[in-house]
Amino acid sequence: MKAENPTYFAMSRFAVAPMIDWTDRHCRFFHRKMTKHALLYTEMVVADAIIHGDRARLLDDQTAGPVALQLGGSDPDKLAKAVELAAPWPYGEINLNVGCPSDRVQSGTFGACLMKDPKLVGNCVAAMKSATGLPVTVKCRLGVDDQDTGPALDALAAAVWAAGADGLWVHARKAWLQGLSPKENREVPPLDYDRVYRLKRENPSRFIGLNGGLEDLNHALEAMSQDGISLDGVMLGRAAYQTPGILRHADRLFFDDPRPAIGWEELIAAMADYAAAHIHSGGRLHHVTRHMIGLFQGVAGARAWRQILSSEAAKPGAGPEVLLAAFGAVKPALATKREMEPV
Ligand SMILES: Cc1cc2nc3c(=O)[nH]c(=O)nc-3n(C[C@H](O)[C@H](O)[C@H](O)COP(=O)(O)O)c2cc1C
Known part of the structure; x- marks a missing residue:
């Protein structure tokens, strides 16, 4: 089946995840030295901070190549405004965070708790799309708390496609909004890659990327396909940050770039x-x-x-x-x- 946005699909086969306090501009500069092609995500930046804060500091970026700005928020007008205000900076994609479970994020009613309100997520994406010509993507979980990950992920995905999203990155585990720290929420809820393959099987023309628990490049490459279903991208978080040397091989493995790794x-x-x-x-x-x-x-x-x-x-x-x-x-x-x- 024909991909909806072949350019976006090709450049997003391998990504480094958004990580607050970790993937700042210095980190992205460092990662970019090792991989020319990987899609690098910023830390989440809250829409309100872009509207009211020090934009030059928040959005400064000297990273060449594909970089995606991740936004946090749940007010469609504010998100659209933040997207407009970010336009002078050289980001190639805007992403909405629907996966972060921290208390700070929940009190602002955004992040993972938005899994419970697909309609609002759709409105946010539509507003962001109307404010930019860049690809707009969403990063989500399989569900939260006692949600059934079958209908929960389907409803979220349907809402973001209907709103015109260009891609969906799925951190393949639920988030538990009560009782677990953000760190535990990256470790305790079990991974379920099969749920993501099923979503791809049912939405073959959509960009669907997998995140969560990928330990190195070979693991990521293997996890890209199963039983004839191929996912469109893989996203590494902790492995990329904690063992960054692996990024020197990403261009060869994921983008068929034959040039040797940087010395x-x-x-x-x-x-x-x-x-x-x-x-x-x-x-x-x-x-x-x-x-x-x-x-x-x-x-x-x-x-x-x-x-x-x-x-x-x-x-x-x-x-x-x-x-x-x-x-x-x-x-x-x-x-x-x-x-x-x-x-
Ligand atoms: C220190 C840290 C900060 C994170 N901050 C964000 C964030 O700002 N936005 C987001 O969507 N996810 C955030 N995450 C989650 C990661 O993007 C990713 O989904 C998660 O770590 C699972 O991927 P991994 O198993 O490859 O690390 C963060 C993770 C870590 C470790």
């Missing part, structure tokens, strides 16, 4: 330059290097790497030479590793 020296040099510029403009080394701590897991010297980045790099006045010194701790071991070997 470690080139990566660290680029990040040192970026950190120097950030420090020059008043920032701290740690703002950049905190996202790099998991880079060399499993490599001899990784402990020293982590230790230097966690302590030395966080000290006031620390400069890019601290990053280079930390790299010195793992460099000998890296020299003996084969290039294709994922770290």
Whole structure:
């Protein structure tokens, strides 16, 4: 069956999930150095913050390539306004958060609790679509609390398609709105990928992406298809953040880009330059290097790497030479590793 939006489908095969406090602009810059093609999501930005807050700070982005801005909100007019106000920044997609279960988010009546109100989600998407020519997508759960994930996900999906959404990313577990912390809500409710395959089987022309519990690139690649059903994209959250080196192989595995993965020296040099510029403009080394701590897991010297980045790099006045010194701790071991070997 013909895809509704073939361009969006092609560029969204592999994504790094929106993660508050993690996928900030420094993190996205770092990830982009390792993958030219992956779709990178921002942290969730609340529509009200864009309307009333410091937009230049909230929306600043120097990441090349496909980046999606995730919004939180449930007021269609405010979401439309936020989308309009974000237009000068170089985002290629706008996404609505219908999956985040934190108390702060629930008290604003958005995030995962919107799973209970598909009609409102449809109104939000329609308003966002009317405010931009960019693709508008939704990220949701299978359901919340005692909802039956059969009708709950079908109703949400039907509402977003009817409103003109270009894609639906499904974190393949329920959220329990009472009694679990956001962290537990990413671990305790069981994963159910079959529910997502079923949604795709019943909506073959729609972009449907899978998120939740994908542990590495091979796992993600395998999870993209089952019993003749192929999903359109996979989204990694914690694995991409905690073991970011895996992103160096995403372009080859998901986008048929034959170019070799960026070399470690080139990566660290680029990040040192970026950190120097950030420090020059008043920032701290740690703002950049905190996202790099998991880079060399499993490599001899990784402990020293982590230790230097966690302590030395966080000290006031620390400069890019601290990053280079930390790299010195793992460099000998890296020299003996084969290039294709994922770290
Ligand atoms: C620290 C952290 C912050 C998160 N913030 C957001 C967010 O802002 N918006 C959102 O839709 N999901 C958020 N999530 C959920 C992730 O996008 C993702 O759905 C979840 O981690 C499951 O994917 P994973 O198993 O690959 O990590 C967050 C997850 C983490 C770990």
